Amino acid sequence: MAPTPFRVIRGTATGKPNGEPTDAEIAESLRRGERQAELEAWNRFSPGAAQTLRRLLGPGPDREDLLQEVFLRFYKRIGTLREPAAVRGFLFGICVRVVQGELVGRHRRRWLRLTPTGEPPETAREVPNERTGLCASCQHSETVTSVRGSTFSLCRLSASDPRFPKYPPLPVLACDGYARQR
DSSP states (O other): OOOOOOOEETTEEOOOTTOOOOHHHHHHHHHTTOHHHHHHHHHHHHHHHHHHHHHHHOSOTTHHHHHHHHHHHHHHHGGGOSOGGGHHHHHHHHHHHHHHHHHHHHHHHHHSOOOTTSOOOGGGGSOOBTTTBGGGGBTTEEEEEOTTSOEEEEEGGGGTOTTSOSSOOSOBOOOTTOOBOO
16 A cells, blocks of 8 residues: 655645645644635635625625625634634634625615715605605605505605606605605
């Protein structure tokens, strides 16, 4: 039987038959600040991190940017890793926190819709009604009740301006045509 080949990386034997460094060895090399270890970590761990982002976020153009954010945080925080053999779990935790931050940001951007000029609307300072939003206090809104008892908010601006829907989906959190009732 032929002896198991050992590859020497930065003065340490890997002990793996194919000469690849173990996860723990890559983590230790990163802790020592070795530049080659960054490339090895990227090549070893980025496919798994990308798959985690894809599973948690679904399809989208931001995944590559988020993957880079994950690895920037990973390289920055590798010194806090207590057990080098747990490097994959450490990286998974960073992926989860990056995804959480992205989802919170998406929620905030959806809640605060910007005006066409990119500026926050003045109405963002208003405290909208939970159910109807800004329509509850808008002078252009009229509450309409159907014969079955359902209520709708009719936007009177829709008659003169096609940008405004006749019955906007509620709650309306931002509106360019909003004018407070007097």
